[in-house]
C-alpha cells in the first residue's frame with residue numbers, strides 16, 4: 079500500500095511532524111506519531127523528522143507495463159472530415175517518440191459520416207507525415223462533436239492497440255475529450271504540453287508544460303499507469319516534412335457503442351468561419367500599447383497589407399476590443415506564423431509561451447526595456463501606431 083508509514087521503533091514522539099503538517103495529516107499520541115486520514119502524502123513530515131522514523135512508501139499499481147507499446151495520436155477532423163492541422167503536428171512529434179522506442183505510430187481519426195460509408199482515402203497525408211497505421215472511425219455523432227461517443231471509441235482503440243502514449247490536440251474539443259478518455263481508462267493526463275520526450279529505455283513519457291502562471295516549466299511523468307496521455311496545443315510543434323514514399327496502412331474501425339445518449343440539439347448558432355489565428359502564416363499581434371479600440375484600425379490596416387491575421391494579448395480581450403479567439407499565449411492560442419509583428423506588447427512570460435513557434439518576430443514598443451524587444455528578431459523602439467501606419471502605407475504604395 080502507498081502512503082506515509084511510521085516506524086514505531088524509531089519515533090520519539092517529538093511532534094515536529096505535526097508542526098510542519100498543513101493538512102491535519104498526522105498526530106502524536108502517547109509519544110508515537112500516527113497517520114490521520116487528512117494526510118496527502120506531501121512528504122513534509124518525512125523531511126522534518128529528526129530521527130528518520132517516517133517514510134513515504136510509493137508502491138506500483140502492479141500493472142504489467144510491458145504489454146503496452148506504440149504511440150497513438152487521436153486526430154480530430156473538420157466538418158468535411160479532413161484532419162485538422164494539429165493532427166500532422168502530433169504525428170510529427172509522435173513519430174519521434176515512436177522512433178526512440180522502436181515502436182509503431184498509429185493515428186485514430188474520428189471522422190463524421192457512417193461506418194463503411196466511404197473509402198478510406200483522404201488520410202494518406204497522415205502516412206506521409208509519419209504514421210504507420212491510420213484507423214478511421216466514422217459516426218454521425220463524431221460529426222456532431224459528441225465527446226461521449228468519441229471517448230468510447232478512443233477507449234476501445236486504446237484497449238485494442240495498447241499504446242504506451244496517447245496524444246490529443248488541445249483544441250476546444252480535445253480539451254473536453256481527453257479528460258473523458260482518462261476517466262474511462264483510469265489513467266492520468268497532462269494538459270497543454272509544450273515539450274514531449276521519451277526515455278528510450280523505460281518508455282516513460284517526459285511531459286513538459288508551463289506551471290505556476292508560466293514562471294517555471296514542469297516535467298511530469300506517469301510511472302505507474304498506462305497509457306500515458308497528453309494534450310498539445312495547436313501550433314506548439316511544427317508540422318513534419320511530408321514524405322509521400324512512406325508506407326501507411328489505413329483501416330476502418332467501427333465506432334464503439336456509447337452508453338451515454340446523444341445530446342439533443344435545441345437550437346443552432348451560426349458557426350464562425352472556423353479560421354484560427356493558429357493557422358496564420360503571417361500574424362499581427364496587438365497589445366495594450368495600441369491604447370484604444372479605435373486604434374485597432376491601423377493594426378488591421380497593416381494586417382491587411384501584409385495578408386496577415388490579427389491576434390492580441392489578454393488585456394486587449396479583457397477590454398473587449400477583440401474576442402478571446404484572438405488571444406495569443408498561455409491561456410489563449412499558441413501560434414507559429416512565419417512572420418509575427420508585435421505592436422505595443424510588453425512580452426510577459428504568459429504571452430511569450432504562445433509565440434515560441436514563430437519564425438521571425440518584429441516587435442514595436444516605445445519602452446526600450448520591454449521584454450518583447452529582447453525576445454524579437456527585429457526590435458523597433460517607437461509608437462506602434464505610427465510605425466504600423468508608415469509600414470502599411472509603404473506596402474500599399476508598392
Ligand SMILES: Cc1cc2nc3c(=O)[nH]c(=O)nc-3n(C[C@H](O)[C@H](O)[C@H](O)COP(=O)(O)OP(=O)(O)OC[C@H]3O[C@@H](n4cnc5c(N)ncnc54)[C@H](O)[C@@H]3O)c2cc1C
Nearest residue numbers: 365366367391392407408409410422424426428444461462
Ligand atoms: C495565469 C495567467 C495567464 C495569462 N495568459 C495570458 C495569455 O494567454 N496571453 C497574454 O497575452 N497574456 C496572458 N496573461 C497576462 C500577462 O501576464 C500580461 O499581463 C499581458 O500579456 C500583458 O499584455 P500587454 O503586453 O498587452 O500589456 P502591458 O503589459 O500593459 O504592456 C503594454 C506595452 O505596450 C507598450 N506601449 C504602450 N504604449 C505604446 C505605444 N503607443 N507604442 C508602442 N508601445 C507602447 C508599453 O511599453 C508596454 O510594454 C496571463 C496572466 C496570467 C497570470
